[in-house]
Amino acid sequence: MSLSEELIKIIKTRRTIRQFRAEAIDQSVLIECIDCARVAPSARNLQPLEYCLVTEPDLVAEIFPLLKWAGYIAPDGNPRDGQHPIGYLVVLVNKDLMQSRHANDAGAAIENFILAAWAHGIGTCWIASVERLKLRPLLEIPEKYEIDSVIAFGFPAESPVLETASEIRYWKDAEKVLHVPKKPMNTILHFNHWNRPERS
Ligand SMILES: Cc1cc2nc3c(=O)[nH]c(=O)nc-3n(C[C@H](O)[C@H](O)[C@H](O)COP(=O)(O)O)c2cc1C
Numbered sequence: 001m002s003l004s005e006e007l008i009k010i011i012k013t014r015r016t017i018r019q020f021r022a023e024a025i026d027q028s029v030l031i032e033c034i035d036c037a038r039v040a041p042s043a044r045n046l047q048p049l050e051y052c053l054v055t056e057p058d059l060v061a062e063i064f065p066l067l068k069w070a071g072y073i074a075p076d077g078n079p080r081d082g083q084h085p086i087g088y089l090v091v092l093v094n095k096d097l098m099q100s101r102h103a104n105d106a107g108a109a110i111e112n113f114i115l116a117a118w119a120h121g122i123g124t125c126w127i128a129s130v131e132r133l134k135l136r137p138l139l140e141i142p143e144k145y146e147i148d149s150v151i152a153f154g155f156p157a158e159s160p161v162l163e164t165a166s167e168i169r170y171w172k173d174a175e176k177v178l179h180v181p182k183k184p185m186n187t188i189l190h191f192n193h194w195n196r197p198e199r200s
Contacts, residue, residue, distance in 0.1 A: 010119050015162065015180055017123025018069055019083040020154030027055070029120050030153075034089065036116035037109040048097035049109050049148075052090040052139055062138055063088055067150060068129035070178075072169045077178070085125070085152035089113060090135070092145040106148045113151060123156035 001009070034051055042048075054060060064084055070077020079085065091110060093102050114124045132147045141147065158178060160170075165181035172178050 010115055012162075014115060014118045015123075015160040015178075016125050017154075017156045017158060017160070018077050018079050018125050018152075018178075019156070019158035020079060020085050020123060020152075021157045022082060022084075022086065023155045025055075025086065025122060025153070025155070027053075029122070030055075030087070030089075030117075033113050033116040033120070033122070037091075037113040040105070040109040040112045042105045042108070043099060043101035046097045046099060047105075048094045048099070048102050049105060050092045050094060050145065052092065052141065053087070054090065054139070055087040059138070060085065060087055063135065063150070066131040066134050066138075067127050067152070069125070069127075070170070071129070073172055076172050076176075079152075083157050084154075086154040087152075089151040089153065090139065090141070091148040091151065092141065093148050095144050095146055098146070103148075110149060110151060117153060121155060122153055125152040127152060 030053060034053065037049070037051065054063060061084075064079075068074070069079065091106055093106065110126060114126065117124050127150045130147065130150050135141070135147060135150070136143075160178035160180050163179050163181045164184050166183055166187060167181050170178060170180045
């Protein structure tokens with residue numbers, strides 16, 4: 001497989017994972033993934049993002065109840081007992097370097113981390129539903145940092161299925177397999193002049 005084919009495969013096979021194997025991950029691999037976040041595009045190259053990597057087991061367990069999982073199907077999407085994440089990456093924005101596009105920076109950096117992790121066989125769940133008022137004192141995060149997101153990670157214990165459909169709600173089937181719909185190309189792609197169907 002060529003490099004471009006491999007990269008496209010990584011991008012297209014990536015799915016959010018919410019069931020994990022209780023298997024450790026080398027810290028060096030995680031740091032390589034964070035290094036991919038570090039080199040992401042950044043508006044005005046201000047680089048306002050910093051990261052807190054949490055793998056200490058007691059702390060990982062304390063973070064778990066501060067997160068909300070798979071809102072459309074709750075509580076069916078919650079990680080089951082024995083299938084919790086083995087760690088978290090907490091993504092922080094330095095308020096001194098904040099600008100109107102910092103959320104774009106976070107998106108680019110987080111996606112880099114997620115795709116690098118997937119390339120190593122590591123599953124992730126990007127979580128914005130976080131009890132930030134409880135997470136901050138737990139990790140002793142200074143007030144000058146905004147908590148953007150928490151990325152849960154671990155080796156996958158589920159294989160969600162990509163569907164092409166116009167709906168937005170993901171679902172679990174009778175076998176508890178997660179199905180994730182994405183809108184069809186012909187409903188989101190426009191060529192040149194708006195509303196002219198022909199490619200030109
Ligand atoms: C900004 C953002 C916030 C998200 N927050 C949550 C969250 O709080 N809890 C959760 O379980 N999933 C969360 N997700 C994951 C989405 O539910 C998931 O990406 C979506 O269902 C599509 O699935 P896919 O990632 O497999 O394509 C979030 C994703 C993004 C991009």
